Amino acid sequence: MTEEMWKVRNYNEEKHQLSDCWELWVDEMSESFSSSELNARSIAIFQSVEEFWSVYSSMSSLQVMPKGVDVYLLKSGNSPNNGQKIILSFSEKVKSEWDLIYQQIVLLCVGSTISYYTSLVGISYSVGSGLKISIWYSGSNETMLSDVVRDINLIPNMVEHTTRISIKN
Numbered sequence: 001m002t003e004e005m006w007k008v009r010n011y012n013e014e015k016h017q018l019s020d021c022w023e024l025w026v027d028e029m030s031e032s033f034s035s036s037e038l039n040a041r042s043i044a045i046f047q048s049v050e051e052f053w054s055v056y057s058s059m060s061s062l063q064v065m066p067k068g069v070d071v072y073l074l075k076s077g078n079s080p081n082n083g084q085k086i087i088l089s090f091s092e093k094v095k096s097e098w099d100l101i102y103q104q105i106v107l108l109c110v111g112s113t114i115s116y117y118t119s120l121v122g123i124s125y126s127v128g129s130g131l132k133i134s135i136w137y138s139g140s141n142e143t144m145l146s147d148v149v150r151d152i153n154l155i156p157n158m159v160e161h162t163t164r165i166s167i168k169n
Contacts, residue, residue, distance in 0.1 A: 015048035019112040025072040074122030083138035115147040
């Protein structure tokens with residue numbers, strides 16, 4: 001065997017670029033996101049699969065997230081204050097599944113496999129009496145939103161765990 005066959009790659013140098021650059025925002029007390037609000041702050045920016053997993057793995061579990069904290073994962077340069085959002089609501093009864101549910105939705109969005117990815121602004125979640133995950137779109141229409149809901153419902157156990165799906169402008 002040649003030495004070349006056994007050469008170990010340095011995976012820290014190899015990056016797998018995502019379709020877009022993403023930014024993680026945290027808003028600790030507001031009722032709605034606005035980039036001008038003082039309590040909304042950028043936590044991290046990532047553009048590769050490796051950077052995504054580094055950021056994602058450092059996030060706290062949704063099960064221990066304090067009420068009143070909103071977390072936004074947005075394509076860089078975007079804010080969710082224009083367009084529509086699909087809101088998925090989950091009860092406390094499925095709290096043990098919250099992290100997995102959120103992860104599956106994040107992977108669908110960040111991995112650019114969700115329908116109408118080019119119009120996707122980002123996703124967010126907030127914890128109150130249950131979990132609400134919002135998927136934000138710009139320039140959406142009824143067909144587009146129903147296709148996105150179809151994509152979400154293809155995630156294993158999503159239909160059984162979702163308490164309510166609503167759409168807001």
